Amino acid sequence: MRIALLALCIAFVTTTGCAGRSGPQFDKSDVENIGKLIEQLRTAFNAKDSAKAAALYSTTGVVMPPNRALMRGRQFVQQYYDDRFAEGASDLEMTTSDVSGQGNLAYASGDFRLNLVSKDGPKRRDRGKFLWVFRKNNNQWMIEYVIFSSDFSAPPPA
Numbered sequence: 001m002r003i004a005l006l007a008l009c010i011a012f013v014t015t016t017g018c019a020g021r022s023g024p025q026f027d028k029s030d031v032e033n034i035g036k037l038i039e040q041l042r043t044a045f046n047a048k049d050s051a052k053a054a055a056l057y058s059t060t061g062v063v064m065p066p067n068r069a070l071m072r073g074r075q076f077v078q079q080y081y082d083d084r085f086a087e088g089a090s091d092l093e094m095t096t097s098d099v100s101g102q103g104n105l106a107y108a109s110g111d112f113r114l115n116l117v118s119k120d121g122p123k124r125r126d127r128g129k130f131l132w133v134f135r136k137n138n139n140q141w142m143i144e145y146v147i148f149s150s151d152f153s154a155p156p157p158a
Helices: 002-017 028-046 050-055 074-086
Strands: 057-064 090-102 105-117 123-137 140-150
Touching: 028 050, 028 090, 028 105, 028 123, 028 140, 050 057, 050 074, 057 074
Parallel strands: 057 140
Antiparallel strands: 090 105, 105 123, 123 140
16 A cells, blocks of 8 residues: 555656646747836836826826835825935936746846936936836736835935
8 A cells, every 4th residue: 555655656747757748838939028127117106297107007006106105006106206206316327137036927127327406406417226017817917016116215204
């Protein structure tokens, strides 16, 4: 009985380990499509089009900005962008250093630079890092999560 159970376990491990990947493959076209999605967000940001930026997120998309509350759902993601534009955020530049994934999930990481101009203060340049998570649904990549941090300290409250 023990030998039969051992043989069954070995057969299971051998066949499941050799079965290969199931589900959709993540390939070069996915990397290219995610790159295009990132560029669409940069373009919408620089046009100060919060609705277009939010439309690139899934319906449950999340922005996790530094020194702020988490924003979940397109309505709140759009509000986040409206708030950033009201603070004078502009001229976003991004350099993506890594895009990878498996199946319907992917991530991208890199760095960003942008201008911040407060209503009564000088323009300052911000830079930092980002990590994005994407989900492919109905053959379309959407932003699920964005988290980023500045390389600089938060300015003191006004």
